[in-house]
Amino acid sequence: MSTSQTGNERLADSIQSLPGSFDGFRSLSVAEIGPNGPVFAGIGDADPAHSGAPGPDTVFELGSITKTFTGALFADAIERGEVSPDDPLSQYLDALTGTPAGAVTLASLSQHSSGLPGLGATAAASTVENLLFNENPYASTSTEQLIAAAVAPVNPDQGTVYSNFAVSLLGTALVEAAGADDYATLLRERLTEPLGMDHTVVAATADQVPEDAVPGYLLNGTRAPRWWGEGYLPAGSATFTTASDLAIWAQANLDGTAPGAAALQPTAPMGTDTEIGWGWLTSPSFDGTGAQTWHNGATGGFCTFLTLDLAAGTGFLILSNSVAPVEDVVLAYATGSSIPGPCFCCGSADRGSRWVAGYGAWHWPPLSPLRQY
Numbered sequence: 001m002s003t004s005q006t007g008n009e010r011l012a013d014s015i016q017s018l019p020g021s022f023d024g025f026r027s028l029s030v031a032e033i034g035p036n037g038p039v040f041a042g043i044g045d046a047d048p049a050h051s052g053a054p055g056p057d058t059v060f061e062l063g064s065i066t067k068t069f070t071g072a073l074f075a076d077a078i079e080r081g082e083v084s085p086d087d088p089l090s091q092y093l094d095a096l097t098g099t100p101a102g103a104v105t106l107a108s109l110s111q112h113s114s115g116l117p118g119l120g121a122t123a124a125a126s127t128v129e130n131l132l133f134n135e136n137p138y139a140s141t142s143t144e145q146l147i148a149a150a151v152a153p154v155n156p157d158q159g160t161v162y163s164n165f166a167v168s169l170l171g172t173a174l175v176e177a178a179g180a181d182d183y184a185t186l187l188r189e190r191l192t193e194p195l196g197m198d199h200t201v202v203a204a205t206a207d208q209v210p211e212d213a214v215p216g217y218l219l220n221g222t223r224a225p226r227w228w229g230e231g232y233l234p235a236g237s238a239t240f241t242t243a244s245d246l247a248i249w250a251q252a253n254l255d256g257t258a259p260g261a262a263a264l265q266p267t268a269p270m271g272t273d274t275e276i277g278w279g280w281l282t283s284p285s286f287d288g289t290g291a292q293t294w295h296n297g298a299t300g301g302f303c304t305f306l307t308l309d310l311a312a313g314t315g316f317l318i319l320s321n322s323v324a325p326v327e328d329v330v331l332a333y334a335t336g337s338s339i340p341g342p343c344f345c346c347g348s349a350d351r352g353s354r355w356v357a358g359y360g361a362w363h364w365p366p367l368s369p370l371r372q373y
Helices: 009-016 063-080 106-110 121-125 127-133 143-151 164-178 183-195 243-255 326-335 353-360
Strands: 005-007 027-034 037-044 239-241 281-284 291-298 303-309 314-320
Touching: 005 009, 009 027, 009 037, 009 326, 027 243, 037 243, 063 106, 063 164, 063 183, 063 239, 063 243, 063 291, 063 303, 106 164, 121 143, 143 164, 164 183, 183 243, 243 303, 243 314, 303 326, 314 326
Parallel strands: none
Antiparallel strands: 005 037, 027 037, 027 314, 281 291, 291 303, 303 314
16 A cells, blocks of 8 residues: 555554555545544555545445444334334335245344345355456346345344345335335435435446546455445445545434434344444444444445444544455554454455454455455
8 A cells, every 4th residue: 555645644644654564455544533523534545547545525435334324214214103123024015925024024134133144146146256257246136136035035043144135125115114216315315415425325327336436456456346236225235435424424423413323222132242223233342441333344345444432422434445354454543453464365364353253253254245244
């Protein structure tokens, strides 16, 4: 990663001086959120065709941090009286009436405990092909295909299984409950537009991908494909945003002004020392001094992380346009630990047992073509 910088010099220097290896990273857009507002910094060259570090309005793919948007829309719909957590999915998706999937609750979809698989049949069928040929895994799934795939068996004994499929079905049900045209409209009208998150969009088709979004990369420098596709939008298959917009989202959740802020509150256990609300996860903080409420994300060429300390009223976010794990950078920034170099054959890194057991157990392997946290 190059030494180019933008924004706050202290923050940029603090990141660049962390011990360990930045091998595999291209650029980082980071922000600290506190009582006096956000502080931004950019490091590295975001686009080889246009050298320079990213600024707060540089557009990145967000990945599964989008699930906090869908969780907030869920909480907001509960507050409006449109849905109830214990409602069955078939109440909103008529095609699933009489099916096992139709009987699962909206709450279980948000908590990854519905018994549904991680992916629907259409996306899962192309997993190996997408891995081999570096292609978009979600382009083939429309909303209709997503619903049709929900005839898949439900395994109530499988426990917690991180499921893009389940959260996408939840988002689709919320669209129906609200009478909205589609997920993009619901997201814009109830969340991004009221908060002024003007650079945050979802791309159901290739021509909806923002032209100014920076390219994403694999660890070996290969350009990653753009992810777009309608069916999995509520899970984060094709969300584009900036550090400035994500800082608005963080600040609104910290001060309680975000639509559906109740989504932050844990409602069920998930993994070791971790609880889940509607989308948001709560775990011990990296430095062990308290709790953090968080979500991470990844697409074919991007990796992201957002964490909030609700008690302190602070937050931290990082956006990267490569698949190198940004969680390692956040952990090093919080604790002074060393950033391990990624394994260029699988994309992983030696995070140690604390990270794997406490945070990542439900979404390995790290470099799957569907590595969307």
